[in-house]
Amino acid sequence: MSDTFIEIDRVTFGYDSSRIILNDVSMRFPRGKVTAILGGSGCGKTTLLRLIGGVYPANQGRVVFDGELVDSRDKAQLYRIRRRLGMLFQFGALFTDLSVFDNVAFPLREHTSLPEALIRDIVLMKLNAVGLRGAAPLRISQVSGGMARRIALARAMALDPELIMYDEPFAGLDPISMGVTANLIRRLNDATGATSLMVSHDVQECFAISDYAYLMAPGGRVVAHGTPEELNRSEDPEVRQFIRGEPDGPIRFHYPAPSMAQDLGLSA
Numbered sequence: 001m002s003d004t005f006i007e008i009d010r011v012t013f014g015y016d017s018s019r020i021i022l023n024d025v026s027m028r029f030p031r032g033k034v035t036a037i038l039g040g041s042g043c044g045k046t047t048l049l050r051l052i053g054g055v056y057p058a059n060q061g062r063v064v065f066d067g068e069l070v071d072s073r074d075k076a077q078l079y080r081i082r083r084r085l086g087m088l089f090q091f092g093a094l095f096t097d098l099s100v101f102d103n104v105a106f107p108l109r110e111h112t113s114l115p116e117a118l119i120r121d122i123v124l125m126k127l128n129a130v131g132l133r134g135a136a137p138l139r140i141s142q143v144s145g146g147m148a149r150r151i152a153l154a155r156a157m158a159l160d161p162e163l164i165m166y167d168e169p170f171a172g173l174d175p176i177s178m179g180v181t182a183n184l185i186r187r188l189n190d191a192t193g194a195t196s197l198m199v200s201h202d203v204q205e206c207f208a209i210s211d212y213a214y215l216m217a218p219g220g221r222v223v224a225h226g227t228p229e230e231l232n233r234s235e236d237p238e239v240r241q242f243i244r245g246e247p248d249g250p251i252r253f254h255y256p257a258p259s260m261a262q263d264l265g266l267s268a
């Protein structure tokens with residue numbers, strides 16, 4: 001069994017031919033580890049998760065899932081792969097008209113034919129793992145943002161995934177809920193032996209719980225990668241700007257655009 005669970009090998013991708021979103025990206029996500037992909041808004045992090053899930057094919061390069069080349073045209077393969085991965089979407093994306101219990105039960109009812117009594121036990125175990133067994137009967141409207149994120153985490157874990165992908169797991173959370181969620185991601189990873197992959201722009205929160213991190217810049221480029229300690233020690237100006245959140249530096253603030261004068265019709 002290889003140590004690499006997911007491999008992104010020289011992947012280039014654009015939603016259309018007019019703009020490259022991922023530019024010659026190579027990454028490896030080791031089995032059983034927590035890896036962070038960090039980058040500002042729009043640099044292609046979510047797109048990368050879509051390619052791993054086979055939603056879109058790479059224009060160039062390969063995505064390998066546990067030794068198997070991901071082929072977005074092979075529906076049977078995609079079904080098998082998706083059965084092995086859990087996804088925590090930005091802001092949790094819970095069903096607001098269902099109870100906490102029914103949200104976590106949803107993937108079990110949808111993807112298995114387990115009897116309801118067993119589903120009940122699994123749901124209560126998953127909720128217990130995130131400290132919310134007592135909240136099972138509540139409606140989603142009755143829970144806080146931090147609780148909602150933990151419920152979404154319990155739902156993502158419902159089918160015992162081997163890979164868990166987190167899209168901005170800390171978005172919109174207060175600092176305490178952020179810390180709770182981060183610790184939970186690490187604990188669940190270690191308790192289940194799953195491989196965790198997290199995309200985020202919260203550098204320090206991710207560094208606190210990641211084994212390894214990739215930094216991405218606009219234009220879908222990997223700027224640097226290493227352990228959090230290595231990246232924190234880096235003298236590279238781009239890496240330092242990124243980690244310290246400095247407004248000025250080599251990473252551009254502006255999305256590519258024509259000149260202001262041209263846009264305002266002022267050019268000669």
Ligand SMILES: Nc1ncnc2c1ncn2[C@@H]1O[C@H](COP(=O)(O)OP(=O)(O)OP(=O)(O)O)[C@@H](O)[C@H]1O
Nearest residue numbers: 015016021039040041042043044045046047048168
């Ligand atoms: N379905 C789509 N069709 C066309 N363009 C898209 C699509 N989804 C995203 N994009 C574009 O691809 C670029 C990268 O988006 P992506 O969501 O991967 O970035 P991100 O790094 O995850 O950003 P954020 O943190 O804001 O979610 C953006 O410029 C976005 O406008």
